[in-house]
Amino acid sequence: MLVYTIKRFFEMVIVFFLFLVISYLLFNAIPGNAFSSLLLNPLLPPEAYQKTIEAFGLDKPLFERVQLYIINFFKGDFGYSYTYYPRTPIDLIAERLPRTLMLFSIVNVVAFYTGFLVGKILAWRRGSKSETWITIGSVFSYTVFYPWFALMMLWFFGYKMDWFPLGKFLVPEKWYDSPYASDEIFYTLILFTTISSFLLFLVFIFTRNIESLQKRRNARLFGLIILASLATMYWTNGEAALKRFYAADIAYHMILPTFTVTLVAFAGTALLTRTTMMEVLKDDYILTARAKGLSQKRIRDRHAARTALLPVVTSFIFTIITIIDGSVLTESIFSWPGMGQLILEAVVQEDIPLAMATFSFIGILALIAHFIADISYAFLDPRIRIKAEN
């Protein structure tokens, strides 16, 4: 497994180099040589202009420029943003990235999980009325034109019903006298979700060797209760108690975009899970599981769904890349000031350093997501894991 991970890691690094080179060449190929538009950008003071020329080696031949770009990349030096001068792209990304990460990791986890759950139940209840209707609903949300759907959601839940805010990620009025910057709250939120998911993971890992199913369920329940009380304690004591109000504001703004993207994104997973699981249910080992006298739930979850998970994860790996275009669309519609919006702005404003930096970072994100998905796939399928070990 370790060898496999290292191998995949090096593959990832190579792909990343290729990605950097190609994205540089693409930017270079923008008609009229985008770099020359530097000269025309009135926002840029002369000293920054000089620095940029130097930093990017704009007076050098292409090959050296690419080299320089890669070196600069690893130094974290992208020059200056034209539009936000004197802020650097790194600075801007550090501000925006957490917002996008937060929204889209939650959306992806929720969408994958609900999709898998729904698909599993659909396959199990094949032929029932509820199965038919939910399948039709999933096909609709799988094929619907996403921007239209997102706007409809925004119109209905945000405007018509007025349940959710119409966009942005906070209500500015609430933050006027806030002792915290919004980023700080964001980091707290991210840290909190990361740690709680990790602890949750630990609870499941440590209880999986309990032999009696009854005791295992109780142990897990107990673990969840402990975690929940820890979380409550965290938000009611010390500094977090003060941050709570602001964190809640951000969380509230996340609900509608999360819900909308989830609705669209879960359907693909649900439909695929349904089909693969219906195939798996015909397999011989399902009959063995039934003959062993296992409970319906255990046959469904442990035998059928567990095996059906493999192709679903594969397809999920391939859709991870849509996080990028998805984030541009979603963030524009819900005016969520994240990486997607930053890319859009940078491209529209021809802010080349910023655009390149954001692209590279999203590239890294996609690669990392891929990497994680790949590793977990190998973890899920012993046939791959063992092949990888030898």
Next chain:
Amino acid sequence: MPDLLLEVKNLSMHYDTLDGNVDAVKDISFSVKSGESFGLVGESGCGKTSVAMTLLQLQPDNSVITEGSIKLDGKELIGLSENDLRKVRWDSISIVFQGAMNAWNPVIKIGEQIREAMREHYPENSKQENIEKIDELFKMVGLDGSISERFPHELSGGMKQRAVIALALSCDPKIIIADEPTTALDVVIQDQILNEIKKVQDLLGLSLIYISHDIAVIAEMTDKIAVMYAGSIVEMGPTKDIFENPVHSYTRALLDSTPSIRGEKRKLKSLDGEPPSLINKIDGCSFAPRCPDRETKCNPTEHMRLVEIAPDHFVDICSQGKQ
């Protein structure tokens, strides 16, 4: 009667298909005593697997049991709720499936797949107890304990099959059904597996229902056999009797088409024709169209029913000639 473990009476089952009903099990009765091994033999497609599945109440969704009773240890299985059946399965009756190669879930370790069944039926066992028991069972079927930690695709076909036998024994069933357990294996391994099953059965005093299309194998394995043709039992009796004194023409044909297990060279005779389609209702003897004796000895128009011609030796009435 001396402790009858399994008692099947007048069992009839058909599959509901678009072309009509497939009568896979027609009015079948037999019984198995504890410790006894019972063989079910017949050409492929005659309904052997259907009988086996019905015994576990695991028949496919499109099947309908029209009549009959299955009593296991005095308890009626037909009509039992899924939850009650779960308690009976594996605990009292377990099965080694036909094509047991695919009986293992590819993504779960062998040991865990066995322990999972033990957890269900012995919830109070500790993990250690379960592991020890599995090791013991593995030893019994000639496997190493370390197999527990392997995934199915890491084992050879023969090893998988041995592990399946260990799996079938894991919850101390009273009776095991082995449905052509050696079909997918090569000949040498087949022999080993048969010996393993026989050994384990003797050692644990289990009852066994051994299903095969190969009457030679059945002869080695069983005390009593039933010959099945087109969904019905046409002859049933102590194995020795059937071999020494086969009465039904189909039994004789089966025996003639098999090289003798006792080593004397017998002439191989193959049966002409095909088994009848189970969709068509047949009145009278279903074997009649292929029967070499239909003109001479038999009475193929007689409605099928078993008569006892010697102690414990039953045969279809058609073969008894005109009365």
